Amino acid sequence: xxxxxxxxxxxVYEALASDVRLRIIQLLSTNKMNIxxxxxxxxxxxxxxxxxxxxxxxxxxxKTERVPGKSGIQKISILKVDHIDVEFxxxxxxxxxTHTASIPVGHYVDYHVAxxxxxxxxxxxxxxxxxxKFFMDSKRMxxxxxxxxxxxxxxxxxxLLKTDERLEQIDIxxxxxxxxxxxxxxxxxxxxxxxxxxxxxxxxxxxxxxxxRGKFTPxxxxxxxxxxxxxxxxxxxxxxxxxxxxxALSDVSINDxxxxxDIWDFRIQVKDDAKHxxxxxxxxxxxxxxxxxxxxxVYYS
Numbered sequence: 001x002x003x004x005x006x007x008x009x010x011x012v013y014e015a016l017a018s019d020v021r022l023r024i025i026q027l028l029s030t031n032k033m034n035i036x037x038x039x040x041x042x043x044x045x046x047x048x049x050x051x052x053x054x055x056x057x058x059x060x061x062x063k064t065e066r067v068p069g070k071s072g073i074q075k076i077s078i079l080k081v082d083h084i085d086v087e088f089x090x091x092x093x094x095x096x097x098t099h100t101a102s103i104p105v106g107h108y109v110d111y112h113v114a115x116x117x118x119x120x121x122x123x124x125x126x127x128x129x130x131x132x133k134f135f136m137d138s139k140r141m142x143x144x145x146x147x148x149x150x151x152x153x154x155x156x157x158x159x160l161l162k163t164d165e166r167l168e169q170i171d172i173x174x175x176x177x178x179x180x181x182x183x184x185x186x187x188x189x190x191x192x193x194x195x196x197x198x199x200x201x202x203x204x205x206x207x208x209x210x211x212x213r214g215k216f217t218p219x220x221x222x223x224x225x226x227x228x229x230x231x232x233x234x235x236x237x238x239x240x241x242x243x244x245x246x247x248a249l250s251d252v253s254i255n256d257x258x259x260x261x262d263i264w265d266f267r268i269q270v271k272d273d274a275k276h277x278x279x280x281x282x283x284x285x286x287x288x289x290x291x292x293x294x295x296x297x298v299y300y301s
Contacts, residue, residue, distance in 0.1 A: 001060065001081045001211060002228060002289050005088055012084070015059035020044070021052050028062060028079035035075060053077055060212055081211050082185050085230050096168050096299035099160040103294040105174075105284035106143030109156050111135050113148035116181050116279070120145050122218050122286040144286035147179040147226060149279040152269035157296050159262050167259045169299040170195075170236040172266065175288045176205060177229035179279025183210025189278025193234055194267040198257040200234065200242045201249035204276060214288040226281045228288040266294075 003009040015021055020042065027033060027041055039049045056062045056077075063080045066073050106119065118129035121142045127134030135146075146153065161167060178189035185207040192202040214221075214228035221227075235243045241251045270280055284293045 001083065002085045002087065002209075002230060004086070009086075011059045012061065015055050015061055018052065018055075020048075021056055024049075024052055024056060024077075025061065025079060028077055029082075032076050032078050034077065038077065083206055083209070087231050096301055097165070099296075099298040099300065101157050101160070101296040101298075102292070103155050103157055103296070104141070104143070105146055105282045105293060106140040107155060108140075108153040110154040111152065113151035113153070115149060116179060117148035118146070119143040120221070120287075124220070144284045145226070145282065145288070147279065147281040148270075149179055150270045150272055150274075150277050152267050153280075153282070154265055154267040155294060156263050156265055159259065159264055160298065161259070161300055165300040167254055167298065168238055168301050170254070171297040171299070172234040172236075172294065173231065173292070173297075174234075174268075174294045175229040175231050175283035175290045175292070176268075177226065177281045177283075178205040178208040179226070179281045180208040182224050183208050183226060185209055185211060187278050188276040189270060189280065190274035190276045191280055192267075192269045192271060192274075194265075194269070195236065196258050196261060196265050198252060199250075200236060200252050201244070202274075203232070203244050203249060205230070205278065205280075208279070208281060214283070216285075216289065216291045217287050221287075226283075229281060229283045231290050266296075 003012055023042060024038060027038060035046050035049055039046045042049060057064055061081050063078050064075050065078060067076050113132050113135055115130040117132055119126040119140055121139065122144050126137050126139045126143060178187045180187045187207045189205045190202050191205055193200045208226055210227045212227065213223060217227055232244055236254055238254045241253055242249045268280060270277055285291055
């Protein structure tokens with residue numbers, strides 16, 4: 001589950017702001033339970049536990065299923081979410097000027113991918129899934145999502161800096177997750193990023209998320225496959241190395257990469273020898289939780 005700092009996420013924050021509800025989540029992380037079983041474990045009445053369960057269910061953290069029991073139909077509570085990511089507003093650096101570019105996820109210029117893999121537009125799949133040859137289909141330019149188990153996709157973006165403009169920082173943001181044949185919230189994948197042939201570092205995606213439908217995912221898209229990713233910002237600084245969402249990724253700085261080229265190459269890759277070969281899913285405009293493509297923000301002075 002991915003949250004942001006807005007009123008739309010308040011039901012989840014409110015649901016978590018209770019010792020009792022946190023204990024219910026802990027209990028459901030080990031087993032499915034009915035109200036009577038939860039009440040006994042918590043030492044509370046069934047009526048009170050029901051109110052707390054309803055709060056968690058409304059927030060989308062747990063779900064309830066009706067199953068036959070000894071005394072008729074009983075309601076079983078099941079933990080629905082095993083990961084919550086909170087996206088804070090991006091900090092803006094007012095002291096720098098900015099060049100901005102956006103690259104649709106289907107506008108890669110080179111690739112080498114292995115199944116499971118595929119692409120889709122907002123209307124339909126592109127060709128057949130798990131057939132790498134369709135990554136060269138002309139319809140790929142309209143793709144809003146792509147996925148592969150190992151290999152890479154590479155994008156190009158123009159260097160918009162003028163000769164008198166000094167590069168200070170590069171931010172690259174994208175919505176990304178691992179790739180599992182259906183979905184698996186706990187499916188780590190080591191994803192490596194490179195710029196102009198310089199390896200910036202490797203980030204481990206925690207999973208391929210399907211516990212809730214993506215906010216922008218089209219209605220035709222099946223509910224049992226990739227629904228959304230995590231919005232990540234890769235930041236290449238002038239003196240302090242490379243970061244991803246504020247966490248240090250490597251010591252590579254702007255001084256280590258050739259930023260004078262007219263064209264910059266950006267590669268997203270899962271290496272054959274990675275510890276976790278868990279694939280990549282890239283969500284672009286019209287898919288996932290963020291209606292955006294791959295964004296480059298280039299800060300200069």
